[in-house]
């Protein structure tokens with residue numbers, strides 16, 4: 550009896566499902582036949598075909614795609630960006646600072662032996678740090694070594710439509726650069742540009758930024774540094790990847806490297822620390838938090854606040870930048886991490902408990918030689 554009843558129910562469900570499916574099919578058929586004809590010659594965006602055959606994100610490159618030495622070299626580049634070692638420009642005969650950024654496919658190590666087929670500027674993620682001064686004449690040559698169009702967007706630099714287009718005076722500064730071609734972006738640095746800024750691909754942005762086409766630049770005043778009193782001035786460019794065909798961002802990095810490969814910041818006791826953050830994730834907010842300190846937000850998007858704001862968690866929208874400061878008066882190894890906690894997990898990595906968007910600020914017990922911030926020790930105000 551029970552069995553028969555079950556069969557009866559089973560048949561009922563089966564018939565009901567059949568009816569729903571046939572209604573849906575009929576409905577879809579009507580829609581399809583009345584919809585205007587659309588060009589459907591390509592089923593996938595060209596960029597995806599060029600990278601991973603239609604799967605979202607960066608394709609796995611295999612565990613042996615890079616040697617240990619190559620991985621170490623990549624990690625060093627991440628540390629160089631943290632330490633604000635800027636790319637050296639060529640100086641042209643008229644004094645213009647000339648930078649060349651080549652967008653190209655690269656193999657990039659994220660964590661453990663997780664290597665991905667990514668895109669980078671000049672072989673690295675984040676792209677090289679550029680540092681300008683007010684009054685500089687800057688020329689950036691973007692070379693496109695990808696199989697798809699790309700372009701360069703410099704946040705906070707209003708490149709006039711007719712500028713930045715030496716090879717193609719179309720009046721559209723964001724016009725894409727075809728594969729194998731290059732484009733020149735030119736501008737003169739003005740005082741309103743002082744601060745921390747992001748640069749990134751301005752073409753097929755959601756994909757290209759998360760493949761790795763992003764970086765940072767710093768603009769200093771015409772004389773001296775933006776933060777002359779800082780003993781430590783460090784930069785972290787927060788990047789995101791979609792690995793293992795995840796439709797959403799699932800691996801997060803500081804200067805291209807998720808923890809434990811993310812660079813750690815050494816600080817001496819008493820030092821005045823400035824941290825510059827850039828959120829180069831195409832899709833994610835981040836909530837950055839530092840253990841052991843209450844820090845002060847001093848600038849947002851390269852614009853100084855009239856009054857610093859004390860805080861513990863700093864939220865950054867995509868492509869937003871922020872600078873914060875603290876005096877390192879508390880020795881110890883202090884975690885600096887995103888408080889959106891699934892951003893601190895590397896997919897498939899069960900070895901390290903905290904990963905992804907985190908690193909450590911290591912404040913030594915050794916006192917900084919000028920233990921007072923320069924502004925205090927050199928001001929002579931008798932503080």
Ligand SMILES: [Cu+2]
Pocket residue numbers: 801833834835836887888889892906
């Ligand atoms: Cu986050």
